[in-house]
Amino acid sequence: MTGRRGPTLLSLGLNRARDTVTAQTPVTDLDEQTARDELARLAKVLGGANAAYHTSDDPVISDADYDALKRRNSEIEAQFPGLKRKDSPSEQVGATPSEGFSKVTHAVPMLSLANAFDDTDVVEFDGRIRKYLGLDGAAALSYTAEPKIDGLSLSLRYEKGELVQAATRGDGTVGENVTANARTIHNVPQSLNGAPDVLEVRGEVYMSHPDFEALNARQAEAGQKQFANPRNAAAGSLRQLDATITRARPLEFFAYAWGALSEPLAETQMGAIERLNALGFQTNPLTIICDSPEAMVAHYRDIEQQRASLGYDIDGVVYKVNDLGLQGRLGFRSTTPRWAIAHKFPAELAWTRLDSIDIQVGRTGALSPVARLAPVTVGGVVVSNATLHNEDYIAGRDNKGDEIREGKDIRVGDWVQVYRAGDVIPKVADVDLSKRSKDAPVFEMPHSCPQCGSDAVREPGDAVRRCTGGLICPAQAVEKLKHFVSRSAFDIDGLGAKQVEQFYADGWIAEPADIFELRAKYGSGVQQLKNREGWGDKSASNLFDAIDDRRNIPLNRVIFALGIRHVGDAAANLLALHYATWDAFSAAMRTAQEGNPAWNDLLSIDGVGAVMATSLATTFNQAAEIASIDRLVAHLDIQTAARPDTAGSPVAGKTVVFTGTLEKMTRAEAKARAEALGAKVSGSVSAKTDILVAGPGAGSKAKKAVELGIETLDEDAWLELIAPL
Numbered sequence: 001m002t003g004r005r006g007p008t009l010l011s012l013g014l015n016r017a018r019d020t021v022t023a024q025t026p027v028t029d030l031d032e033q034t035a036r037d038e039l040a041r042l043a044k045v046l047g048g049a050n051a052a053y054h055t056s057d058d059p060v061i062s063d064a065d066y067d068a069l070k071r072r073n074s075e076i077e078a079q080f081p082g083l084k085r086k087d088s089p090s091e092q093v094g095a096t097p098s099e100g101f102s103k104v105t106h107a108v109p110m111l112s113l114a115n116a117f118d119d120t121d122v123v124e125f126d127g128r129i130r131k132y133l134g135l136d137g138a139a140a141l142s143y144t145a146e147p148k149i150d151g152l153s154l155s156l157r158y159e160k161g162e163l164v165q166a167a168t169r170g171d172g173t174v175g176e177n178v179t180a181n182a183r184t185i186h187n188v189p190q191s192l193n194g195a196p197d198v199l200e201v202r203g204e205v206y207m208s209h210p211d212f213e214a215l216n217a218r219q220a221e222a223g224q225k226q227f228a229n230p231r232n233a234a235a236g237s238l239r240q241l242d243a244t245i246t247r248a249r250p251l252e253f254f255a256y257a258w259g260a261l262s263e264p265l266a267e268t269q270m271g272a273i274e275r276l277n278a279l280g281f282q283t284n285p286l287t288i289i290c291d292s293p294e295a296m297v298a299h300y301r302d303i304e305q306q307r308a309s310l311g312y313d314i315d316g317v318v319y320k321v322n323d324l325g326l327q328g329r330l331g332f333r334s335t336t337p338r339w340a341i342a343h344k345f346p347a348e349l350a351w352t353r354l355d356s357i358d359i360q361v362g363r364t365g366a367l368s369p370v371a372r373l374a375p376v377t378v379g380g381v382v383v384s385n386a387t388l389h390n391e392d393y394i395a396g397r398d399n400k401g402d403e404i405r406e407g408k409d410i411r412v413g414d415w416v417q418v419y420r421a422g423d424v425i426p427k428v429a430d431v432d433l434s435k436r437s438k439d440a441p442v443f444e445m446p447h448s449c450p451q452c453g454s455d456a457v458r459e460p461g462d463a464v465r466r467c468t469g470g471l472i473c474p475a476q477a478v479e480k481l482k483h484f485v486s487r488s489a490f491d492i493d494g495l496g497a498k499q500v501e502q503f504y505a506d507g508w509i510a511e512p513a514d515i516f517e518l519r520a521k522y523g524s525g526v527q528q529l530k531n532r533e534g535w536g537d538k539s540a541s542n543l544f545d546a547i548d549d550r551r552n553i554p555l556n557r558v559i560f561a562l563g564i565r566h567v568g569d570a571a572a573n574l575l576a577l578h579y580a581t582w583d584a585f586s587a588a589m590r591t592a593q594e595g596n597p598a599w600n601d602l603l604s605i606d607g608v609g610a611v612m613a614t615s616l617a618t619t620f621n622q623a624a625e626i627a628s629i630d631r632l633v634a635h636l637d638i639q640t641a642a643r644p645d646t647a648g649s650p651v652a653g654k655t656v657v658f659t660g661t662l663e664k665m666t667r668a669e670a671k672a673r674a675e676a677l678g679a680k681v682s683g684s685v686s687a688k689t690d691i692l693v694a695g696p697g698a699g700s701k702a703k704k705a706v707e708l709g710i711e712t713l714d715e716d717a718w719l720e721l722i723a724p725l
């Protein structure tokens, strides 16, 4: 059965042209009244169609239309949380159970933190900040230092003092709406007195040690599953579709940051935390101000001493620049703030036996040895696999050829010490040579691919042995496809790793373009998806719709999805912002060759180095790759990339060159700020330059700008130009 069945189109107030066609007013352009009206109409349409779903045989909305309207409803709610209706379709449990929680787009992204692992990293963090701000070593600069809580982050939105929405971090941009559940947490205030009109409070949901022990005891009594650690228990409890279960779980909340605000909370980080505390939030009493990296490290040692007796899990100490004005100047890298860092505690360790070493083949052909271990508990989590990186690592050398583990190699049958740091895959820290049998053979990496038999070679300078089979290697092809449908790439609902493996095994898909031909080939005719085991009418048509939904896709996702070596999520973003369109990007990649203008332009992107540039240029130089990419792109409608917040920016899209000495900011800061406002910063003046910002000592560039008639500003005039933002 496909289609929501129920009352007629007209009685639901459904306008097919308006509701089922994709061209709708973007939610960001809606005014409040239109949004309210649209939510009312959507509640009626979706509620009616849903209620009548099982009672009539007269289809009015297809499942795809139903899902599209529901998504639209969630998007409007995310943009106007205060307008969310009591009868909101997104709160209707059971309406579309597979969706789970509705989605919330964070008004301000929820970022993560860069890590420091030793004292030197902390000194370097301070050094980087001083350099960026142009402060010398003697200038005063203070930081807050506070425990890093090992739970899960939560964003609470208050409007006019009332809690209106709670969302998990999700991928940082879109999280899950867990409002009903968050309301059950005893130290999440439902309302606030004297708070800014809009206040998003961010912090960590966690479970205390005694509550965790008691919960596991209750679970055991009831014959239910045990949680491995307090963090898993907290996550499992918050992400319950049934809020009554969450209510029965003893969760707590520490506030340590904020998102959207209608007015500043304070001038300093410490002041803001004190204000949150005064508003009724629990904040961490171990938060102090430090005036130097030495003081920060001393507080770290102090907290480390207290760790076991705190009564809740922490995994490090977070340092944040105290002055919020400076935080603003420092800004963000793609996913982490420049003004904060997490100083992690050393990982926990355990000894176990290495049963075997398996070789996995990745999407770029890399052969990765994986340790299969006798299961052992490390820091509350059962570990049975560990990464062994590459053959040098197994032999006891790092990628520079220096000794690791005092040069001890790893052999099958060894007793190994494994450790876990955060969520990363466990690693091998040490080997007990006294327990090794005399005839244990030295481990040798295979010289042919265990999946396709092609030669596996190690290029000079590469630590990794790679299968040379390319697209003929099934492992590479499947891993590329899995990467293609992964969360930061095409993220196609209903098409996960398992489905990709099955479709690949049956020859239904061999490369990404095939995904977009599935409906045409297997939607009707002799072989049909709906007739496959585990599939039916509805799930098949849902998958085809989900695939069609992704034909229109942001440029950064396409670039990331190609799975090019060294081009991760953040790099794909940078590339998309730089080139803006697929045509510009692909033309540049096809022409880029060491030293030519396209190559130099590629390298001018902050965050793109020679290794990445080579990888991109090599990929776009291979006939088979290009054919596969072109075949894919023919199915897509790729969106132009634009910085979301540069709408009113006077410098968006302009090419700016800085020259001479800047006195109020460093070059790095000037560049980062200009780019954040949508400008492109170039190193040389040409006819394409729009603005030259010239400080004292400007020479040939300023002269050239005058010759070319380019607008030239001094530093103050530039700051004035961008000041309103």
Ligand code: IVH
Binding pocket: 111, 112, 113, 146, 147, 148, 149, 150, 151, 152, 153, 203, 204, 256, 257, 318, 337, 340, 342
């Ligand atoms: S500040 C913009 N402070 O650690 C940065 N994060 O590894 C906002 N966390 O996603 C985060 N304790 O979930 C901050 N005292 C603390 C924290 C903390 C735990 C978590 C948070 C974040 C993750 C990053």
